[in-house]
Amino acid sequence: MIDPPFSIFLSLTVAGLATLFATCVGVALGFLFARTSFRGKDLLNAICILPFFLPPTVVGFVLLELFGKKGPIGKFLFDTFHYTPLFTWHACVIAAFFISVPLMISTSRAAFETVDRNLENVSYTLGRNRFDTFQHVTLPLAAKGVLAGCILTFARALGEFGATLMLAGNIPGQTQTMPLAIYEAAQSNQENLAIGLVLMFCTMSVCVLYSTYRLGRKW
Secondary structure, three states: OOOHHHHHHHHHHHHHHHHHHHHHHHHHHHHHHHHOOOOOHHHHHHHHHHHHHOOHHHHHHHHHHHHOOOOHHHHHHHHHHOOOOOOOHHHHHHHHHHHHHHHHHHHHHHHHHOOOHHHHHHHHHOOOOHHHHHHHHHHHHHHHHHHHHHHHHHHHHHOOOHHHHHHHOOOOOOOOOHHHHHHHHHHOOOHHHHHHHHHHHHHHHHHHHHHHHHHHHHO
16 A cells, blocks of 8 residues: 655655765765776776666666675675665665766766866965865865755655666555655556655655756855
């Protein structure tokens, strides 16, 4: 049975956690790609961005192979901790993270590439190390782009469907996010419920996009 309040709460929780993890990884990789040069950088960047261009079901299948009990990560987790994330809300977070992190990497890289390196060099000449320069010069100057990336990443994670369905299933009260609840309502001919959930989801998405536009005008 569909539980709309739970689906809304789970979607917001999953999107929030996925955005948090994606921000940590995306900012680090975005800075790496923007400020360093090494052999294989373009290939690594392509691999990191690849989930954005693949169908979510393909990403879900790959994650299923990795996190399944026979997969390299899943086998380690099960043998070591007797734990599997499959068909739990943790799987929802994993799926949303892998689907949305390419957005964070791309926007972070673009934001860091707009920062004038001369300003960073001035910081170095004043005795600041690389971490202090990143914290007090580079990141504040790139903050607008990074924050916009966070908002877009949250929106993408909020709407994740295909990979979540494959990795976490569609279990009411456990792994059923809003997109999955809408899908089930439509499949079971609960038209009024589906319409209500769609309107609510659209409203939430508009709020996220509006925040992005307001951020761009303010900064």
